[in-house]
Amino acid sequence: MNIPRTSFPRIVIIGGGFAGVALAKKLSKQEVQVVLLDKHNYHTFQPLLYQVSTGGLEPDSIAYPIRKILKDFPNFHFRLANVEEINTLENKVLTNIGELKFDYLVVASGAETNYFGNTEIEKKSMAMKTIPESLNLRSLILENFEDALLTSDLNERNALMNFVIVGGGPTGVELAGALAEIKKGILPKDYPDLDTRLAQIHIIQSSDCILKGMSAQASEKAEDFLEKLGVNVWKNVRVTNYDGKTVTTNTDLTFETATLVWAAGVKGANIKGLDAGEFVTKSDRLIVDEFNQVKGLKNIFAIGDIACMITNECPQGLPMMAQPAIQQGKQLGENMVRLIEEQPMQPFVYNDKGAMATIGRNKAVVDLPKFKFQGVFAWYVWMFVHLFFLIGFRNRMVVFINWVYNYIRFDREARLIIRPFKKKLKS
Template sequence: MNIPESELPRIVIVGGGFAGVSLVKMLANKNLQVVLLDKHNYHTFQPLLYQVSSAGLEPDSIAYPLRKIIKNHKNSFFRLAEVKAINAEEKRIETNIGALHYDYLVLATGTKTNFFGNKTIEDYSMPMKKVPQALNIRSLMLQNFEKATIANTSEERKALLTFVIVGAGPTGVELAGAIAELKNHIVPRDYPDLDTQDMQIHLLEGNDRVLPVMSEHASKKAEEFLKKLGVEVHCNTFVTEYNGKSVATNGALHLESETLIWAAGVTGAPVDGLDANSLLDRANRYKVDRYNRVEGYDSIFALGDIAYMETEAYPKGHPQVAQPAIQQGKLLGKNLLRLVKNKPLKPFTYKDKGSMATIGRNKAVVDLKHFKFAGFFAWFVWMFIHLMALVGFRNRVIVFFNWTYNYINFDKAARLIIRPFKK
């Protein structure tokens, strides 16, 4: 892997998501050697992936080079690599580009899409966890619009224009709202030979309400906003099978659709080699103590979505969103500096800053500790917080310009089929 040998303690971080980047920043220019590994050479701002999928933003607006993050960090290195296994006894990891010894190992590998063992859904649906997947969804949607203009039958046309989104968490709700805005503002102008009444957007949720992770007030307002935009919401509904054209559910609902987007769940992305007892069977998350140390290992830590930490306030672990990952990364950075100096560690306490979701233009819901609100002000708060959370000044400027342009012109400028998607 060609990492220089050093007398400094070597900290290897696997994963350049919110947790990994937060930790890297905390360890910058300290008396440590830091090695960051990731399968991609960029950090993805996942909360805005849905805007790439729906042609609102280009991917370089929400991605940031990992090497640029560490360019001014002494003794910090990045390697484009996939970790294959961990040898905890020898303090060594095996990757596709070679082996590497560590003094401390931090796993921030995040999650992957969970299809719950349904092979047909895995084969034919469209997940949205990565930038290439978001671009695939964008291409497929735009290709289906083009195919619909030359469809031979009304049934074929309606199937091409029917979009099914499974999972009404923040990702599903935000994507449904964005596609509805495509229908209401873009399709009539770009495709005057299509009848927008043929375009349907269905949002399916297994729970009894949308946004089940948020308050009932947020759920009620979100569903109200979605219905105003023309989205058909189906709660207590599970997809049982999808063959690329027909959607079967646990009830009477049956849909003919060429596009099914799967946003119904995630599972941890662990690395081979650690004791199976350190993993939760169902969630695939590493059990960690209050210092994010993996159960049974003194020098291996886990952060963010892959870490399962039971506390009094969170007996089922912390929510798998950005804030716990960021906060854990910051504290672990401080704790690792204490650890190498043989100082006592500080336990992690999550400070919940609230949750939010946007449902299109001027429509959002926000849950704070003591306040719950919806509508234009919530939408403005959502925009401001997401804009400030983006990594890199350039990305903030580009996203702000795109949002301003889209708002004034009711437009989405990124509707290009750069890389055609093939099913």
């Protein structure tokens, strides 16, 4: 990679998610050369991916060009690259577009879907961690309803209209709620030839509550909201397999569906060269100390979802959410300047701002450190916070317009099969 060396130390950041972007911004005015690598040329606002899958938002309004974020920063370079290996002995990264030496490396590669080794589920199910994946799910849902019109086999038709979501975390809950609203408000009008009341939405959670990371109050209320929307919530059920038609579980329960969404787990998006050894957890995250330094590696750091920072409050590591990522990115930016100036670094202290999830129209649950509330007000708070953290004024405006429109009209207009997922028609 022909990036000229300067007299400044070179910091290579892998990943332009919440953590990587927060770090880059902090380093913008410093005497360092920064190279940011990402396999996409845009930052993705992951918390709203489920709205892309369900036609509520355009994909382009939850993405933001990384080059634009960096454009006013001197000494910054972006390269669209897939990092294939990290060589910790020679201080270089190997990518699909060549090698790059670093003085400091920050791994901010995020998380990826964890199938826990089940390759059949991996092959047959849908994930929702990236914009292309979310668009594939959007296409599949719509294609399934088009196909339901074509079959006279009732079982097949029902399977095409059913949805099974595995995992009762925020992603699963928010997706289930959105699907329930589509079933009620949009499908009967779009598909008058189908009895869309027969469409079933199931959410399957292996433990005894949904939204496990939140308060009992939030969890119970969310379950209540889901059930009122007609979603079937199954707890203490573990999915064992999916052959593309039938979902089997560790109980007698089975489900017939053409759409299985796997939101049951994430793991660190680890990279060869750092993916084994003392610093890797069971779920492929990198164990870091309070300075986000990877255990035993002086000039290599990890921030965001990939980093596992164990604290007294979080013995399993900080939660894999936007807030720890942003806070770690900012703090590491300050610490790297201290490190280069040979000042002592400051330990990271997580400021837990709480968690929230939306289930549907006027229905959300919010846990703040001091208050917990659910319902309409929580829903407004949820929307405000998401608009606030979305990058880009234009994105905020477009998302806002869509939300107002969807709210007033009970609609979601981006129900477009732009790239078919199941079969290719002549385009």
